[in-house]
Amino acid sequence: MKRLGAGLVLLIISLQLPQKIYAAESPPYLQQGGASNKPGFAETISNATQSINSYAPIMSFILSAVFTIMFLIGVIRLAYSIITKTGSVLKHSTSMLLWVPVAFILIRIGSIIMFTTNxxxxxxxxxxxxxxxxxxxxxxxxxxxxxxxxxxxxxxxxxxxxxxxxxxxxxxxxxxxxxxxxxxxxxxxxx
Incomplete structure (x- = not known):
C-alpha cells in the first residue's frame, strides 16, 4: 500500500514538471554582471571577503579589550578575596588571572596559524x-x-x-x- 502511494506521488510530480527544460548559456553563479549590472558570484564573494577583512582591526581591538576587562575583573576579585578572606572567590580569581592570558595568547597564535598556512x-x-x-x-x-x-x-x-x-x-x-x-x-x- 505504501509503495502504491509513493508511486502515485511520483507520478503526480512528474506530470507537473515542464515538458522542456532549457539550459542557460552559463550557470547563474558564474555570470559576471551582464546587462542587469548585478554582480556575479565571484564578485560577491570578493566583496564579502573584503568587508570581513576590513573588520579585522576592530575585532582585534574588541578581543583585546574584552580580555583586558576580564583580567582587571580578576585582579579586583583577587583584592576582594584577600581583604575578605573568601576562599572560593580567591580560587576563581586566581584561575581567571591564569587562564585569561593563556587563552588570549592561544587565540592570537591560532588566528596567525589559521590565516597564514596553506x-x-x-x-x-x-x-x-x-x-x-x-x-x-x-x-x-x-x-x-x-x-x-x-x-x-x-x-x-x-x-x-x-x-x-x-x-x-x-x-x-x-x-x-x-x-x-x-x-x-x-x-x-x-x-
Whole structure:
C-alpha cells in the first residue's frame, strides 16, 4: 500500500514538471554582471571577503579589550578575596588571572596559524611541533635527572626515606620520558 502511494506521488510530480527544460548559456553563479549590472558570484564573494577583512582591526581591538576587562575583573576579585578572606572567590580569581592570558595568547597564535598556512605549510608546522615536543621532553628529562640527583644528595645526608623514593620516581619518569621522546616522533612520522 505504501509503495502504491509513493508511486502515485511520483507520478503526480512528474506530470507537473515542464515538458522542456532549457539550459542557460552559463550557470547563474558564474555570470559576471551582464546587462542587469548585478554582480556575479565571484564578485560577491570578493566583496564579502573584503568587508570581513576590513573588520579585522576592530575585532582585534574588541578581543583585546574584552580580555583586558576580564583580567582587571580578576585582579579586583583577587583584592576582594584577600581583604575578605573568601576562599572560593580567591580560587576563581586566581584561575581567571591564569587562564585569561593563556587563552588570549592561544587565540592570537591560532588566528596567525589559521590565516597564514596553506596545504603545503601544514606538514612543516606539524613537524616543527613534533620537534619542539621532542626537544622539550629531552630537556625536561635532564631537569628531572638533576632534581633526582639533588634528592639523592638529601637522602644521603638526611637519610629520610621520602627523598630516596622521590629520587627513584624521578629517575623512572625521566627514563620513560626519554624513551617516549625518542620513539614517538618516529611513530608519528610513520602515520
Amino acid at each position: 596545504g603545503s605549510n601544514d606538514i612543516l608546522i606539524a613537524s616543527d611541533i613534533i620537534h619542539l615536543l621532542q626537544v622539550t621532553g629531552y630537556f625536561a628529562a635532564i631537569g628531572m635527572i638533576l632534581v633526582g640527583l639533588i634528592m639523592l644528595l638529601f637522602f644521603k645526608f638526611l637519610e629520610h626515606p621520602d627523598f630516596g623514593r622521590w629520587f627513584k620516581r624521578l629517575n623512572v619518569v625521566s627514563i620513560i620520558l626519554i624513551c617516549l621522546s625518542t620513539i614517538m616522533p618516529v611513530v608519528l612520522n610513520g602515520i
